[in-house]
Amino acid sequence: MACGVAQAKTVFAYRFDYVTSLLGLLFQLYVLRAVWSSIYRGHDSVSGVNLSTMVTYATLASFQNWLLNPWQFSLIPDRVREGRVAVDLVRPVGFVTQVVVAQVGRTAATLPFGLLLVPALAILGARTPVSATAGFEYALSLVPAYAIITLLSVVVGMVSFWTIELNGMIVIYWMISQFLSGTMVPLWFMPSLLRDFAKILPFQAFSYTPNAIYVGQIGAADAIGAIAIQLVWVALLYVLCVLIWRRAIRRVVIQGG
Amino acid sequence: MGSEPIICVESLVKEFRRTKQQSGRFSAIRTLLTRERTVSRAVDGISFGIPEGELVGYLGPNGAGKSTTIKILTGILMPTSGTVHVAGIVPWRERKRNAAQIGVVFGQRTQLWWDLPLSDSLELVGRLYEIPPPRFRFNLKLFTELLELGPFLSTPVRQLSLGQRMRGDLAAAMLHSPRILFLDEPTIGLDVVAKERIRSFIYELNKEQGTTVILTTHDLDDVERLCQRVLLITDGSVLFEGDVESLKNMHTRERDLIIRLPPGSESIELANFASARIVDESGDLTRVRFNPQSLPITELVSFLLSKYAIVDFSVKEPELEEVVRNIYAARSL
Numbered sequence: 001m002a003c004g005v006a007q008a009k010t011v012f013a014y015r016f017d018y019v020t021s022l023l024g025l026l027f028q029l030y031v032l033r034a035v036w037s038s039i040y041r042g043h044d045s046v047s048g049v050n051l052s053t054m055v056t057y058a059t060l061a062s063f064q065n066w067l068l069n070p071w072q073f074s075l076i077p078d079r080v081r082e083g084r085v086a087v088d089l090v091r092p093v094g095f096v097t098q099v100v101v102a103q104v105g106r107t108a109a110t111l112p113f114g115l116l117l118v119p120a121l122a123i124l125g126a127r128t129p130v131s132a133t134a135g136f137e138y139a140l141s142l143v144p145a146y147a148i149i150t151l152l153s154v155v156v157g158m159v160s161f162w163t164i165e166l167n168g169m170i171v172i173y174w175m176i177s178q179f180l181s182g183t184m185v186p187l188w189f190m191p192s193l194l195r196d197f198a199k200i201l202p203f204q205a206f207s208y209t210p211n212a213i214y215v216g217q218i219g220a221a222d223a224i225g226a227i228a229i230q231l232v233w234v235a236l237l238y239v240l241c242v243l244i245w246r247r248a249i250r251r252v253v254i255q256g257g
Numbered sequence: 258m259g260s261e262p263i264i265c266v267e268s269l270v271k272e273f274r275r276t277k278q279q280s281g282r283f284s285a286i287r288t289l290l291t292r293e294r295t296v297s298r299a300v301d302g303i304s305f306g307i308p309e310g311e312l313v314g315y316l317g318p319n320g321a322g323k324s325t326t327i328k329i330l331t332g333i334l335m336p337t338s339g340t341v342h343v344a345g346i347v348p349w350r351e352r353k354r355n356a357a358q359i360g361v362v363f364g365q366r367t368q369l370w371w372d373l374p375l376s377d378s379l380e381l382v383g384r385l386y387e388i389p390p391p392r393f394r395f396n397l398k399l400f401t402e403l404l405e406l407g408p409f410l411s412t413p414v415r416q417l418s419l420g421q422r423m424r425g426d427l428a429a430a431m432l433h434s435p436r437i438l439f440l441d442e443p444t445i446g447l448d449v450v451a452k453e454r455i456r457s458f459i460y461e462l463n464k465e466q467g468t469t470v471i472l473t474t475h476d477l478d479d480v481e482r483l484c485q486r487v488l489l490i491t492d493g494s495v496l497f498e499g500d501v502e503s504l505k506n507m508h509t510r511e512r513d514l515i516i517r518l519p520p521g522s523e524s525i526e527l528a529n530f531a532s533a534r535i536v537d538e539s540g541d542l543t544r545v546r547f548n549p550q551s552l553p554i555t556e557l558v559s560f561l562l563s564k565y566a567i568v569d570f571s572v573k574e575p576e577l578e579e580v581v582r583n584i585y586a587a588r589s590l
């Protein structure tokens with residue numbers, strides 16, 4: 001708990017950065033809308049999806065990504081490189097617990113900044129969910145989505161116990177996961193081979209699934225199945241996380257003396 | 258002593274396997290996949306026991322393996338082999354339980370939250386360790402007084418000076434009243450006043466609360482002021498274990514007798530003493546080096562007094578600094 005509070009307070013210590021990145025996000029959303037509008041010029045719908053649905057999806061996906069999946073992705077690599085894990089490990093609370101709680105704290109503190117943006121999202125063309133059921137299922141699917149994001153960040157972050165310099169790999173991972181999650185381009189616009197590939201990976205479960213439910217591309221009935229798949233990913237990633245941690249703790253090499 | 262030592266270390270070994278860093282294209286990935294390893298032994302068969310309530314100096318030159326040992330004792334590093342018990346707990350197996358009974362300060366890094374005021378950090382530590390509120394308030398008040406934290410309690414940690422931060426860190430390490438305190442270079446980079454404040458805090462803790470303290474330092478004044486016993490290690494092995502006096506005696510048996518003669522008097526002759534010699538003559542001061550074991554000081558002094566008109570004399574004890582310098586130098590040959 002305390003780690004979460006600490007991380008939340010850290011967010012407020014850097015509120016200026018958050019406001020700046022908020023402006024960056026607004027600009028990004030504006031550009032996205034312009035791009036999709038120009039792609040759609042002269043067409044009412046592409047692959048059976050109309051412009052307003054597309055803009056809603058793109059806006060929401062980027063917003064959600066900004067809120068739940070920040071660029072300072074995992075808190076682990078920096079702490080390992082700077083040897084600060086030493087301090088984390090002498091605490092009477094598990095390391096993974098500390099990291100997860102800290103990430104949740106960070107998100108919770110970012111939330112108010114995000115809420116500021118909701119009116120802007122509407123102005124930029126985001127519509128309400130296609131139905132009340134879809135809205136409800138969307139909200140429901142955000143929970144496992146967030147769990148997946150967090151677990152992935154822990155799993156990837158823990159690689160830093162094996163190799164200290166992880167930054168380059170994180171950038172690559174970040175870009176690939178962004179793309180395969182359907183944040184940039186929804187799965188329905190992907191070539192079928194790529195789409196099938198994306199579907200067997202966990203990334204789509206945190207971005208595509210909730211947003212496609214919201215705009216109705218995953219119907220109310222299919223949504224239950226999609227959420228079940230999310231839950232399977234949560235379970236799998238959790239097990240993976242535990243397994244990796246058991247090995248990582250044996251590998252721990254604290255930098256600096 | 259009789260009772261079980263609170264810290265038992267036996268045949269402790271820690272090897273570091275370093276993967277060779279690959280260079281060139283895709284170096285990060287190739288480093289990850291490579292099998293090339295170099296092995297170095299940071300700790301090479303160390304054994305010792307520390308009775309409860311003792312304040313022990315853990316000394317050794319750079320790279321001797323001090324920090325590595327501390328990391329193992331605090332449970333954040335797994336040894337390659339050997340056994341360790343800290344108040345009955347194997348630290349790396351029950352890291353969380355061990356954490357609750359020890360306090361740690363790594364002088365080179367802080368356990369405080371960089372961006373938060375010191376008071377917030379201390380409060381968070383209180384919650385992490387689930388310290389009962391009355392005890393928390395009591396300790397906070399006590400440490401604020403002893404370490405004079407008052408003036409900067411509300412300053413963000415990143416704006417604290419090194420000395421202020423170190424005091425904050427010490428307070429954080431002791432908030433949960435641990436039985437054992439590990440200090441890895443707590444006075445590094447501090448001025449004389451700050452060092453003194455930290456020393457007297459450590460002294461108080463050990464004396465008043467009976468906290469067992471293991472102190473790593475390169476500042477031998479710390480050791481002379483604080484430590485009842487020292488452990489000296491080099492290259493991962495124990496070189497000496499005992500009190501400060503016997504360390505000095507063991508490695509420099511000789512003492513210097515400094516004699517002041519009246520101006521213009523003839524110089525001293527020591528011809529009939531085999532184990533005494535003049536090492537320095539400057540102005541009216543003569544420095545005689547002798548071995549008190551073969552030549553009792555009383556004998557030397559009474560001889561000199563009977564033959565020369567001595568104005569003043571003093572015996573210089575060897576400085577720990579010098580002793581340790583000699584030991585380190587001898588090892589690196």
Ligand SMILES: Nc1ncnc2c1ncn2[C@@H]1O[C@H](COP(=O)(O)OP(=O)(O)OP(=O)(O)O)[C@@H](O)[C@H]1O
Binds near residue numbers: 257
């Ligand atoms: N993470 C690591 N990976 C590889 N080797 C290491 C690592 N940490 C320490 N070593 C090696 O182990 C040896 C002991 O290091 P350690 O930090 O314990 O020394 P120390 O006694 O604390 O020295 P100092 O007085 O300089 O702090 C050194 O030779 C060091 O190079």
Ligand SMILES: [Mg+2]
Binds near residue numbers: 323
């Ligand atoms: Mg060290």
